[in-house]
Amino acid sequence: MAADPTRNAGSDYTQADLMVAAAAREIADGEVVFVGMRLPLLGFLVAKSLHAPEAVGVYELGIIRESLASEPILTMGDLPNLRRSHWLADTADMMAILGRGDVDVSFIGGAQVDRFGNLNTTIIGRPDRIETRLPGSGGACDLACLARRHIIIMAHRKHRFVDRVDYITSPGYGDGGDWRRRVGLARGGPSAVITTLGVLRFDPDTREMVLASVHPGATPETIQNNTGWPLRRASDLQTTPPPTAGELAMIRRFDPHRYWTR
Amino acid sequence: MAADPTRNAGSDYTQADLMVAAAAREIADGEVVFVGMRLPLLGFLVAKSLHAPEAVGVYELGIIRESLASEPILTMGDLPNLRRSHWLADTADMMAILGRGDVDVSFIGGAQVDRFGNLNTTIIGRPDRIETRLPGSGGACDLACLARRHIIIMAHRKHRFVDRVDYITSPGYGDGGDWRRRVGLARGGPSAVITTLGVLRFDPDTREMVLASVHPGATPETIQNNTGWPLRRASDLQTTPPPTAGELAMIRRFDPHRYWTR
Amino acid sequence: MPKEKRLSLPDAIERFIPDNSRIVMGASLESVIPFAAGHEIMRRGRRDLTLIGPISDILFDQIIGAGCVRKVQAAWVGNVITGSGYNFRRAVESGRLETEDHTNLTISLALRAAAMGVPYLPTRTALGSDLFKTNPGLKTTTCPFTGDRLTAAAAIQPDVAVLHVQRSDVYGHAHAWGNLGISREACLAAHNIILTAEEIVDPEVITSDPNRVVVPGFRVSAVVHTPWGAHPSPVPGHYNRDHQAFLDYREASKTPEDFAAWKAEWVDGIGSPADYAALLGRERMARLAIREHDHSEPVDYGC
């Protein structure tokens, strides 16, 4: 689903632009990034073209790129993303890189997230009484289980930010604390949630989501009103810096028809 | 180890020639053959060039050939065996074909074999008191476990044909009967043992080795004298037909310097 | 020489995909999806199929919409650039379609297990997830060495794999290039392999580069010459992704009536690759065609 089409009043960028820029800033230079589709794909390209030129892109369909594609792409399988890449191979090879612990960061989206960062992209309702059937995991569960950290990107709406997701497609911190270790997950967990309204991170002990940064135009109150549980705020609550001119230029370069960032 | 250098008196073929011809005759047209090294490699080439033109060769190092190589080869990795082959891939791909049950027949050799067709290519002595260290399994154990049937080729000597092998590298029928099923092997087992003196097969119930055919120049008595247990004889004991002119011509073509068949 | 395996698309589907077949398709994820073969399955009105794959993009949604499918074993079913697959949603929400929820990794392991001839493979993915509740092919197990808790993915053995490739000879020796997804596992696991190919070439083209082959030719059951057979998905060396077709399909699948109209035009009305090309039109094909060629550096297999 495309990002919220509402532009921030009085600015020359959209919510989607800001989310892409925020995603890009989560990538450090030299990191190995398991690149997802839509906004995360753009975020990776922006990071790679600006502050993280040596970031390596790993794509689940069997592609590794250390360089930017020659043309904009809409899906990972578009031919410019294959051409002049650094490895075309099997999904199993990419999953080995992920499973062994060589992926620093990945990005996933979802329909529902809860206070411990569990993500649902499978079923609204119950397995025996499905209200809405969503597409499913794809590689998202794999990334949430096996990457060193993952970042969630989604629209901030009350029915999406729920106290407990209906179905855990991609595990976050379960019911908090050392849950991941208890269920057998060797590493990882969400490090940030980038939404249409702000950026949230996780308490290092309880693993509960904490509001860390508010996007320009939003307030902590509007964010609480769009969150289905009492949301903790960081003591050093920030305002998300708007996209820089450089970031915006790259977003326009990689999404020239503004398919994802209108 | 090369075959016994002693030629059969008064013949124009060697024991090794006869063994290669006997091995070739075990391959039916259209069968998928997991090709081993040395005499079995020659046996496959002879079968493929004569009565089994549609036999498919699968090689553990990652090669599938449906055609003959353009030049004679000494090892499976020689470049003529790679050139113009039909698949160059991973050992895992070949092992998948084997594991799924798509290999009809394979050939292995050994230092010791016992009355139930168990084969030892690892240790003479005991693991805690090794007298002679042999090279090990290679792919032999895999073939003995996973092919639909396998054929053993080895020199017939009393110290090699023992009542019980010191170490089971490649399982035959264990201690007989339904042992393979009991230990978890889904299929397979040795169908023949081709030696320097004769051809032996296995009783369908007890799975004990039975002398089926005596090579020209050998007798049941010489074979018994070179076997470490009382050897059963088939009721319709045969004489192994000598290599035909066509078989010999192909053996000479594929082993022109008589490296394996001197 | 081995025997010729070239068949027409209707003959290949008729012979190797009866009702109740378990079919793996779309093994390369977003690329090289065998749409033409899927459409022939729809035209032939197959019933009670099981569709197996990682993400199918819109192909699974189409076959589901045509009423051919009883069960889906997949990681994701939808439209990659727009989201939901509406036929899939309708079928699941109305209880007509059984689903087993996989991840891209568990579906690849389930097929790899069948390829290897083992009943399961272990992995660390999916632990703590609810996929165990909606997929009886996932259980937890314990490592006999470390005691670690692991996910066990049960083997999935397809009856047939349908793979679209760039070029094949008439015996089933084929070259594929680009991202390969789970093509290797899918074909090694399946009882039968159907290849749809952009080009039928001389056997010498294939044997000039045995590393470019993706599946063991001796296990291929049918080879079908199917130019533009993966449209609207992309095929390296042949055509780019037709994004507009995916956008159009979103609108065309929102209601059963819209889907019926779409199917009448794009599936039922097509009898051959020539029909399909005529419907696409020359201009659109030219726009999707490779504009800037970029050839691989040769390698030497001589001796």
Added chain:
Amino acid sequence: MPKEKRLSLPDAIERFIPDNSRIVMGASLESVIPFAAGHEIMRRGRRDLTLIGPISDILFDQIIGAGCVRKVQAAWVGNVITGSGYNFRRAVESGRLETEDHTNLTISLALRAAAMGVPYLPTRTALGSDLFKTNPGLKTTTCPFTGDRLTAAAAIQPDVAVLHVQRSDVYGHAHAWGNLGISREACLAAHNIILTAEEIVDPEVITSDPNRVVVPGFRVSAVVHTPWGAHPSPVPGHYNRDHQAFLDYREASKTPEDFAAWKAEWVDGIGSPADYAALLGRERMARLAIREHDHSEPVDYGC
């Protein structure tokens, strides 16, 4: 751009193969064995190494003979066309060398398990064999779905994989062709990857054909230009197998004294690829070189 990784052979071995290293080599079985790298390990007098591989042909026997090795985890150690590896035999029979007996399949699974990040993988091979008695990395286990009895092969995590390839750029992006053996598993499993390459080429040669790449370049630690670096094993595109060298080695390894003389000539006396070429001699190199070239049909990656 990524950083340059080109090193001399001594520097690469010095930096990435300290004493006690666990090294996987000879992953392509009879082909493309990294003899030059193995000889540098011998020259540097490394100690207490663990050698990991399927069949090593004579390379493992040589490194064992030089006293560098404490343990071997392999399916087979010997001389493919003559049989026994005499240094290996002497070392095992005298109790100096520890062995863990694998099959080609179990060693590939042990490395694949480490590559995937799981502690073991199951298989139906080895059941009923005595390999369980001489390899603590093999146990039996039970399928959680079927109850079937299976072999579990424990993960083997090498410190370093040494792979010989036909061509690489200075960043570690490399093309390999021919049979690939367990190269994929070996490199994905290892912490460090050392590539020895017949040729160092422009990065554009490699990116012209990303399907020809065998390992993720970003995980390569060192690239070493090593022409004739796999002699006497064969390298597609470069040279044929030197059978005589394997026959000669049989004689040269029958006694420790003969082996010392062989090592003085073929290993200790070599300081560079040029020294090795001089020892081989032009005539022998010409005899082994590719006589009849046979190039792959190009493919198009354009868009």
